[in-house]
Amino acid sequence: MLLDPQGPVVQGFILATGIIGNLYVSHMNLKGFYWWLASNVALVAVSVYAQLWGMVALYMYFGTMSVYSIFRWKQIRSTEQTEQSA
Secondary structure, rough: OOOOOOOHHHHHHHHHHHHHHHHHHHHOOOHHHHHHHHHHHHHHHHHOOOOOHHHHHHHHHHHHHHHHHHHHHHHHHHHHHHHHHO
16 A cells, blocks of 8 residues: 555655755744644654654644744745834
8 A cells, every 4th residue: 555654655645744844944944843743643643644643742742843944934934024124
């Protein structure tokens, strides 16, 4: 099965999106949180499949923090741009 949660395609997706997200965030680029969100969605699905409920909760928390960070970074940038143009 191509999308087997324990197979190389899904595991590779999780690995790639996690690393890409980390690289973007380390360069203070908002796109990193979108990559991490994609990784966390996949990790929640894999954890549900494996019935690892503690991991489901952890990755749901990480996903929620990614969404929060996206909104927060946008809010901070908007405030900075407003202050610079004033």
